[in-house]
Every structure is written in C-alpha cells, then in structure tokens.
Amino acid sequence: MGIFDEIKKKLSHEFIDIIEWLDYTEDTIAHRFERYQNEIKNGAKLIVREGQMAVFINEGQLADVFTPGTYTLNTKNLPILATLKGWKYGFNSPFKAEVYFVNTHLFTDEKWGTKNPVTLNDDRFGLVEIRAFGTYAFKINDPGKFIKDIVGTDANFTNFEINEHLKSLISTRFTDTIGEANLPIELYAANTTELSETCLEVMQPEFNSVGISLEKFFIENVSMPEELKKEIFEYSRIDKLDLDKLTKFKAAKAIEAAAANEGGTAGAGMGMGMGFALAQQMGGMMNPTANTTQQVQQQQNASIAPPPIPVQIQYYYANNGQQAGPVSFDQLKMLFANRTINKNSLIWKQGMTTWLELKDIEELKSFLGGNTPPPLPNV
Template identity: 50%
Template sequence: MGLFDFIKGQFIEVIEWMDDTGALVYRFPAYDHAIKMGAKLVVRESQTAIFVNEGQIADVFGPGTHTLSTQNLPVLTTLNSWKYGFNSPFKADVYFLNMTNFTDHKWGTTNPVIMRDPEFGIIRMRGFGNYSFRIHDPVVFLKDIFGTKQVFTTDGISGFLKSAVVSGISDLIGEAKIPVADLASSYNELSRLAVDKLQDRFSAIGLSLTSLTIENISLPAEVEQMIDRKSSMNIAGNLDNYMKYQTAEAIREAANNPDGGAAGTGAGLGAGMAMGQMMGQMFSQMNGKGAEPQQSAAQASAQEGGSTSQPSGGSKKFCSECGSKLAENVKFCSECGSKI
C-alpha cells in the first residue's frame, strides 16, 4: 500500500495555477515527476497554459478544464511519436501566462529631452505618466522574453517598456511641433497617437499596449521662472501698475525671507522706487525736448507783435510803459516821457 501510494504520488493528476503574485508567467513545477495521462488541466479565466517539450513549444490551452490525452495534445503526441491511445505518464514543462491587463505602470524621462520649440527655441523638457499592457500573443512572449525562468514578473520587463514609451513619446512630440504653451491642451490627443505609434513595438514581443496617459510635460525651473516673469509683465500693462506690482513683489519676498528683516524690505522697495524714478525721468526728458521748439516759436511771435518781454543784458529797445520802440542812447521815452 505504501509503495503504491509512493508511485502514484509521482504522477501529477491536477495541473493548475492559483495566481496571487501578479506574475506574468509561471512555470508549473513538474520536473522530478511525470504528468499522468488523463490528468486534469485547469486554466482559469485570463490565463493561458502552454506545454513545452524539450524546449519546443507544443500545445496551447485556453480557459477551461481539460482532460489530457493524445486527442487534445496533438503536437506533443507528434513530437514524442506516441502511438494513438498512449496512456502512460509523460514529462513536459507547463507554463501558465497571465492574460490580464497590467495597469498603472509609470514612465518618465530620466534625463531632459532636448526639443526645438517654435516660440522659445531650443529647450529641455521632462515628462511623466503611466501606461497599461497585457500579453497579446502568449507563444511569442514565451519564446522571446520569458526563457527558462521559474517566475517572470513585470519588474523583469518594465525597464525595457519604459524606455520604449519615452522614446516613442519624445519622437511624437518632436514631429508634432506643438508649442510648449499649447501642449497641455493636447495631452489626450498625443496619448492616443502614442498608443498607435508604439503598438508595433509591443506586438513584436507578444504584448499589447492597451492605454497610455501623459500626465505632465514640464520645462526646467529657470525657464518656467522666465515665463512667469513675462506673464507678470503682460498683466502689469502700464508703468503705474508695474510699480505697484514691483512694490508688492518686494514686500512678499521680504516677508518670505525673515532673515532679511527691515533691510530686505527697504532694499526691495528702494529698487522699485529707483526704477520708477528712472522711468519718470525718461518721460520728463522726452516731454521737455518736445516743448523747447514750441517755447522758441512763442517768443518769436511775441517779439514780432510788440511783446514787452526784454532780452536779458544790454540796452532796452522797447519802452517798459507803452511798448514803443526806443532810439539808441535815449533816457526818456519820446511817446510817454517815462524815464528809461
């Protein structure tokens, strides 16, 4: 009885995989004992089972419960030259593949990507998001990616997939030539185009890219600061508003820098006032230059019309009382008799 139980225990009667690890591929441990002909193969939903004979892929089973026999193992039967009706234990490697959708895998640029923007010129951009994939062709994936490992998880392929996604998105954005300022309004469209663009690369290894999301594309901090300054200037509009803005900015920076104290506040306000004074002087000089010709013209007109204004220095040429023209070296006006 004990010997019979021992021999019977060497034959596998039920082959199944209770997936609780999130693995992509799992190899059923059937190396030291044979599979009993007539054993039950249980393949659950979103699973695929593949029999491999001496490194060569044989039969593939979808979801369901299968009773192993020469009838449903046609390739394995041919490879082993079994006679029809073979009913002895046999050895084969059985692999279970997880066909579910693997979601929320992150992608992001390790280093900034240099792009040419129509508005800012050469810039460096960073981006990140997530993507989802699933096994589309289990035979291709098992042959090209899995190899002979016991368990294969997403960690073993995430680096390769991330590089492919970043490369594809960078190429797509470069070809689209969308200004950086308009990228945020095109994330959904770019995501859909990226899925179409990358699908062939995923299919080549038996996978399918089911979705891709671009969460954000950003510029270096110094470039973003320049954009903020430009936006602030556009909002300020005129000199008065700009001066108010500069003063408010100086107060805010001083409040955020407690180490600077009153000196920091004074420096900020002083810088704002100095700029305002410089601008005011420029406007005054411009107005002064424009007024000089008008003043000269007014003086000429007054002199021709008998104005009482006199040039500084020298003898008087017009009477200060009646405005009559005086003769040279005259001490009294010949018209009104006033003393010159």
C-alpha cells in the same frame, strides 16, 4: 517509514492528475507548473481559469496553448504534442512537457517617466529641455510568443522583471514622438490627451512584437525649467498685446490727465496762448499795413515750410494661422526681436499682390542682421 510507503509516495508524485495554478501574488505574469520529473499522466485534468492561458513547451518548442476551460489531456486535445512525440499508441504511458500558466488580466497603473530631460529645438526659444511622466496599462495577448521571447526558462516571471524593459521602450518612443510633433513648446503641456493617443498608436507594434498589448497610455504631466516657464508667460502676454491699441490708449490717458489739470500750469498755458492770438488779431485790425506785411511774411514762411510727414507703411503678419496687425515698421521689428515672428513668417503690406515670407521682403532683410553691400560693378 517502510519501503512500501516510499514507493507509494513516489507513485503519488510521479503521475499528476490535476494541473492548475492559483495566483495569490497579483504581480506574477507567468508561472511554470512544478511536477515530479516533468511527467504528466495520460488523461490528467488541465484547469485553466478566466484571466489565464496555459502554454505547453516540449523540449524548448511551443506545442499547444490552452484558453480558459477544463481539459482531459490526450491525443485529441494535444495533437501537436502527439505529433512532436511521435506516439503510435496514444498516451498509454506518461509524457513529459513543461506547462506555463500565463496571467492574461489587465495590469494597470504602471508608472513611466523620462530618466533624462528631452531636448527639443523650438523656433522662438531655441534648445529647451522638458521632462514627462505618466501611467500605462498592458496585458499578454499572445502567451506563446511571450513565453518564447521574454520568459524563457524563468519559473516565476513577475511584473517587476518586464517593467524596466517596457519603461525603457516607452521613454525612447515618447522622445521620438514629441520630437516629430514639432509643436510650440508651450503647447506640449496643453495637448497631453492628443500626444497620449499618438504615443499609444506608435508604441503598440513594439509591444505586440513580444506578445504584449499596450491597452492604455497616459501622459500626466510635461514639465520644463522654471526660467523657461516665466519666459513663455511673458511672451504670451506680449503676443496677446495689440501695440496700436496700447499707443492710442496711452495717448487718451495723457489727454485726460491734461484736461483734469486745467487749473494748474496746463490751464495757464492755454490761457496765455489764447491771449496772444487775440492780441495779434486786434493789432491787425488797427494797423492794415502791418497786417499786409504779416500776410506776406506768412506766405513766404509757407513757401519754405517742410513737406508733409510721409505716411508710415503698415504691415500685416501671420501668427499661429491668424492674421494680425496692422503694425508699423518699428513695431514689426520689435515683434521679430521678441520672437513673435521669424524669418519664415508671412508678411503683407499695401501694394503687394500676395503674402511673402519676411526674409523675401527687401526692406525687412535688415531684421536678419549681417547685411553686406553688393559687389562693386566692374570699372
């Protein structure tokens, strides 16, 4: 190759006439256009395709951003760059600037997940751990800010390079969001749609701060240890159970079983009881004196009979915003023990003018444990 061929080759690379970028990778977010000595010819054509934007950087400073279209590069199209360069004669000579093409299409089906379990404090189950995972979608909405704050001088910035940063951001904000939601532990898995929308709203400003728009965010699953799942299922069944109805049901079944067995021991006992009663009635008719004595004895027995059984106090309680009950003192104590209610649950009984928290009702303070007598009065 002669000297003239060398000169011709150098001149053909020295001034670039067309500046464009075709992405064949599908995961490149930003690509720096390579050219000989960074020189761009006056009047060169810039082609920015749909789903792209072009960013001009001059000596580390943002000069111009071009949206999709075809441009002839001159002082009319590059007023900021012309001002930075201070050219008095327009683009009569080649100029130097770095050109980055930024992919602005939607990057979908990006995966995220909690690396470590998230610890929550539940009123009924105490400290519990959950994990979550899902997908998100994003796109670049401010190419200039993205190039300055994230890409820097990287010649070929890929989706993989930004993903780790975004997943760490998501995991942190997700933990904060569900902690502030303060839902019962069993409702996190049942409210993934609402939680997803809340997380999207919380995370959007963080993404915008570096020129990225979080377009979609989905929580696909919230998981917890198997032993906690079993405990929640058992609690759910107890919570739905009406203890008063259960007692009546068991009593009805017992009466039904006794009636079905009337030919056996139960029937014999009933027959003997009826026979004794009939014999007493006949004896009284034949012996009036004995009958009178028996009446006096019955009256004496009645005078020393115990008083009637006091009526049990019935309590009503609030559960998940709904009124439940009535239940007895012992049943209410059982509900407190299995964490259906707690010290802050609202309670009402007949004679009270308003609902009070359990801890403020004198006879229920024994549920809380640690009762101590009041101090002795001064003698």
